[in-house]
Amino acid sequence: MNFFNKGRAIGKDGLSVETMTKGARLITAAEPKNPVSEQFRTLRTNIEFASVAKGEIKTLLISSALPSEGKSTVTANLAVAYAQQGKNVLLVDADLRRPTVAVTFGLNKNASGLTNYLGDSEKEVGSIIHRTAMDNLNVMPSGPIPPNPAELLGSGRMTNLISQLKTHYDMIIFDVPPFLMVTDAQVLMTKMDGVAIVVNGGKTNRGAIQRTHEILKIAEAPVLGFIYNDQNRKKKGSSGYGYGYGYGYGYGETKA
Numbered sequence: 001m002n003f004f005n006k007g008r009a010i011g012k013d014g015l016s017v018e019t020m021t022k023g024a025r026l027i028t029a030a031e032p033k034n035p036v037s038e039q040f041r042t043l044r045t046n047i048e049f050a051s052v053a054k055g056e057i058k059t060l061l062i063s064s065a066l067p068s069e070g071k072s073t074v075t076a077n078l079a080v081a082y083a084q085q086g087k088n089v090l091l092v093d094a095d096l097r098r099p100t101v102a103v104t105f106g107l108n109k110n111a112s113g114l115t116n117y118l119g120d121s122e123k124e125v126g127s128i129i130h131r132t133a134m135d136n137l138n139v140m141p142s143g144p145i146p147p148n149p150a151e152l153l154g155s156g157r158m159t160n161l162i163s164q165l166k167t168h169y170d171m172i173i174f175d176v177p178p179f180l181m182v183t184d185a186q187v188l189m190t191k192m193d194g195v196a197i198v199v200n201g202g203k204t205n206r207g208a209i210q211r212t213h214e215i216l217k218i219a220e221a222p223v224l225g226f227i228y229n230d231q232n233r234k235k236k237g238s239s240g241y242g243y244g245y246g247y248g249y250g251y252g253e254t255k256a
């Protein structure tokens with residue numbers, strides 16, 4: 001598991017590959033008392049508040065408009081924060097294009113995952129779920145990268161899988177690709193109890209925010225709120241992370 005990998009590895013396409021190659025930084029596990037870990041617990045609490053209004057939230061999808069806004073970092077740490085609360089948690093790597101969960105949780109890179117299950121009707125759910133070093137936290141890695149991610153995620157087999165998982169877990173968190181780039185997140189949104197959008201203080205521009213608003217409306221996504229992930233904010237003792245959760249703000253009001 002990688003807690004403190006430093007520096008930003010950048011791929012040929014100019015996007016960060018740090019979480020794909022080294023794993024997300026699990027500050028909630030490594031430093032539960034750090035103010036950043038406290039912010040993840042606040043995020044958890046805010047999602048719980050949202051569920052009072054929206055009904056029970058067992059499936060939560062976290063996406064963003066653009067790449068590298070912090071989805072994988074947020075989903076992994078939020079999953080740990082729920083597990084630390086004693087909830088039975090599953091983190092699903094539904095980013096079938098830039099997966100991170102296997103490496104974050106130190107699984108074998110050939111570990112069976114979501115695409116193995118979706119592409120093989122004989123495959124058992126139990127074989128694609130893996131334990132982690134943390135109590136109460138299981139993970140489902142992506143499996144091999146397929147040629148047709150959106151088609152797999154939109155399939156009836158995916159819908160059935162989600163229903164089955166809901167009978168076993170208190171909380172299932174989905175990491176997905178950015179929804180302005182590909183349709184993968186959009187096809188999954190309607191199958192979820194709740195959707196939260198990571199907004200990056202430095203990256204998400206006004207055009208992206210407007211388009212996001214339109215897409216979420218068209219998809220009739222059950223939006224709970226936005227997670228402000230300000231990678232530029234440096235606070236003493238916060239390891240350079242800034243997370244905040246804004247519940248119920250309209251996109252026109254965000255300052256991104």
Ligand SMILES: Nc1ncnc2c1ncn2[C@@H]1O[C@H](COP(=O)(O)OP(=O)(O)OP(=O)(O)O)[C@@H](O)[C@H]1O
Nearest residue numbers: 016018019067068069070071072073231240241242
């Ligand atoms: N609040 C933060 N402060 C500092 N660095 C951060 C913060 N959030 C994310 N990062 C870093 O930004 C990079 C991108 O983060 P991450 O991989 O979680 O984003 P992503 O949205 O999942 O990207 P992708 O679109 O590739 O799936 C990583 O190097 C990660 O460590």
Ligand SMILES: [Mg+2]
Nearest residue numbers: 071072095100
């Ligand atoms: Mg990611």
